[in-house]
Amino acid sequence: GDSVTQMEGPVTLSEEAFLTINCTYTATGYPSLFWYVQYPGEGLQLLLKATKADDKGSNKGFEATYRKETTSFHLEKGSVQVSDSAVYFCALNNAGNMLTFGGGTRLMVKP
Amino acid sequence: NAGVTQTPKFQVLKTGQSMTLQCAQDMNHNSMYWYRQDPGMGLRLIYYSASEGTTDKGEVPNGYNVSRLNKREFSLRLESAAPSQTSVYFCASSEVRGRGPYGYTFGSGTRLTVV
Numbered sequence: 001g002d003s004v005t006q007m008e009g010p011v012t013l014s015e016e017a018f019l020t021i022n023c024t025y026t027a028t029g030y031p032s033l034f035w036y037v038q039y040p041g042e043g044l045q046l047l048l049k050a051t052k053a054d055d056k057g058s059n060k061g062f063e064a065t066y067r068k069e070t071t072s073f074h075l076e077k078g079s080v081q082v083s084d085s086a087v088y089f090c091a092l093n094n095a096g097n098m099l100t101f102g103g104g105t106r107l108m109v110k111p
Numbered sequence: 112n113a114g115v116t117q118t119p120k121f122q123v124l125k126t127g128q129s130m131t132l133q134c135a136q137d138m139n140h141n142s143m144y145w146y147r148q149d150p151g152m153g154l155r156l157i158y159y160s161a162s163e164g165t166t167d168k169g170e171v172p173n174g175y176n177v178s179r180l181n182k183r184e185f186s187l188r189l190e191s192a193a194p195s196q197t198s199v200y201f202c203a204s205s206e207v208r209g210r211g212p213y214g215y216t217f218g219s220g221t222r223l224t225v226v
Binding site for chain 2: 034036041042043044045046049089098099101102103104
């Protein structure tokens, strides 16, 4: 079946550091890929998405490129802020409307 | 601009008690979902409803029942709560059109503790 694997956290960075959170997937066909963010005490919010190979999703300074050859969708940001501290979930949609989530990666940004 | 509304936000139950978690969405979405999130773990699907009048089991349905009351509302019931059901519960909804990309809209969660 479909699966999503994320790097284990927590990831701890200083403010203005470069962020990469790795995400790889296993799926048949051509899934759509998503990143969700969960701030403390809140539900998940859609951060960005990509629907086909080589698409780049972007939002709020975050980017991720759909790489079919490496089955990856790594999340990047050039300069993180304290307000980016949250849990980030990678997910895919392959058939119908069911999302498969990764285990989540906690990001902690220190001033 | 409500999106997905969950009630209650917090609840403490004694083992064996029952309760219903309510979820309503105002986006005219066809599909609705119930997830649980445990510490250090990702989201696990409990039940989902692809459309009004249908419900299906997800990954961890044991101990739960659901009702898709109408297009807007999807409730989750714990008939006899157990400490293992202590978790944060999230409701989500999405639109179904052709073959996506479909994002989910999540509620803010219900934090349930069973003692």
